[in-house]
Amino acid sequence: MQVKIQIARYHPAQGRFLQVYEVDPDKTLLENLIAIKEGVDPTLTFPLGCRSGVCGSCGVRVNGRERLACTTKVADGDLIEPLTSLEPIRDLVVRPAVESLDRAKAWMLKPQEAAVDEEAIRQIEVQTGCILCQSCYSSCPVFQEDPDFLGPFALSRAYRYLVDRREGEKREHIEAVVDHGIWSCTLCGNCTQVCPMGIDPKGDILLLQSWATRFGYSNPNLGGFGSFGLEF
């Protein structure tokens, strides 16, 4: 039995429009998109890759919530849209905001000799599963206020290197995530809700805030209330 879904389409020459397609609810969304392209509408444009949820290419929104097309089934009336807060390219294809990784210096800054045991790896095991699918970025409300916000995946990745025992340079990591970073987050938790790999960027941002405090930074949003006017 076929069901109907709506796809939000975009082409620079045609602008935005909605289109209805009939699809098979027993197949994944990605399989359906391919069937549409090959059999019905060759102009439909979407990203595709590993079809097993590890390459991060096929992030879209289904009824307003971020999903990987390859790990999602469709239901009657579903609305499929591209990810938000990212530059649209065509239909469901958007430009990933990977340059935020550079601003957040999300890499090993100064490797040092260190004993790395099971516990040390467990500490970064979930974060290192990030596939840069941009779901968290799309779900984040902060970009409405601050387009330069570093965003959840870049901050989680910065955290993952900061706490890596092999990392010999901690302060520089903190310095890189202070501006348009950890203090801009509203801690709404959308990112954590939508991550297909079970990463908790909100939690990582909270921990980054705590590290920043340890390095002498304070939350600028709290202003004078930060210490309640008391001397410590």
Add this chain to the structure above:
Amino acid sequence: MDSDLLIVGSGVAGLTAAIRARELGCKVLVVSKEYPTQAQTTMAQGGINAALDGDIEGHVADTLKAGGGLADPVMVERICSKGPELIAWLDRIGMPFSRIQDRIAQRSLGGASSPRACYAQDYTGLKLLQTLYDRARSVGVHFLPNHYLLNLIVEEGRVLGGTLLDLERGAVRQQLAKATILATGGFARIYGNASTNRYGVVGEGLGAALRAGARVSDLEFVQFHPTALAGSAILISEAARGAGGWLVNGEGERFVDELATRDQVARAIYQQLEEGQRVYLDIRHLGEDFIDTHLPQERRLALLHAGIDPVHELLPIRPAPHYTMGGIDVARDWTTSLEGLFAIGECANPKFHGANRLGGNSLLEGLVTGWEVAYEAAQCQEASPAIEYKQTVKDRAFLQKLFDIPATIDRFQRRSFLERVLYHNAGLVREEQALKGVLATIRQHQQELSLMGLRDRSWHYNTDLLHFLEYGNMLEVAEAAVVAMEQRKESRGAHYRQDYPETRKEFQGHLLLWKEEGVLHTQFRQREW
């Protein structure tokens, strides 16, 4: 954007070469048709081999034995010996290898005499690629995503760079470099949905090299992975068998040593399927805790794509095209047959795997070939004049013309037909007549290609155009591979001929293929050792 070094492909091989060359002082540009971290490498699960215990000889011996006489002992020794040092390097830059206490954990994979595969749960490829990507960004490698390699620019036998399709603008871009490295991966996706590979793995680097006149070799050796999900061909890692998983038939009987080499296990499963049996992977006895800790991805994939929880149920599997051992022919000094052109990773054939690859050896090959070739490429210092070359003019005209050809034949239907023809007749078991039939089909499709035009007429990010180019390339690569399958009249490693079931001494060597004036030529070369 000018650069010293043009690297096409962003998997483990491409990124390793990029990082190393950048650290050696080169300006490096990595071109990829999608985004860098979406490469096929992410799908590698089981691990990366290295003899961390110092037993390089053991690793070499296992690799040579699996290779069926076609793995070059010199290259095998060189690549295996470099393993431990580069694992240490990966560890330093942050690769989250799983641990046993404070040592890097290693697991057993098929054909290995000791547990040698370093892993990160069963997400080894994904985590490796993300780590390399972070490192590449930190050292200032430049990236050019959404660009598809059309052709190599060759002048007087020297490769000066490549022509690229800029997908977003629908325009041809000429990219010159002092050296060009192809790291474009294999071509196991020519079997379509039957393959474990991601979409688009049809060897555009291999095709471009063939069109440029480069020698390629050993294309007949296509590895079938023993355990893909029966319906969707989604890969279930060898780590499942390495940890003690069983293969059983419908009567619950085990019928093969689960940790024999992949060619042997795949054929044993095929036999069972031919006899009308179903074949299952059974990991129930490993227990839920173990599976969730060490094989979390396998459980997730089985649930999603087969609706089966392997903690409690048998998992129906079948062998699926997975990896191509052959590729652009690479000599012992890392050169290809064209000056200024290098090839690394799965698209290259430095004769490391021979006729059959060991699990865990492909990531190692990508890592080591990327690392070593960076040194060679960094020595290429000759810049080419920044003029517009013949190839660029030709490719611009070709692209224009492409929008004019009719679309009277359904390309998707044709492609899916050819994929099935290849799977059933040029797959795990082969024979003369069937292979000749496949070749006839391929050549017919090549002729019909000029009637399989674009149905999306937009110049802007046109994936119909991309698919057309990929299909044309697939026909070229498939033709070369099937010619090789037909000419090797023996069985060896992953190449099994029903009509020639024995291994024959006169075939102890490599079948080289190349094109002159668009025509395919072949030559058999006895091995050098």
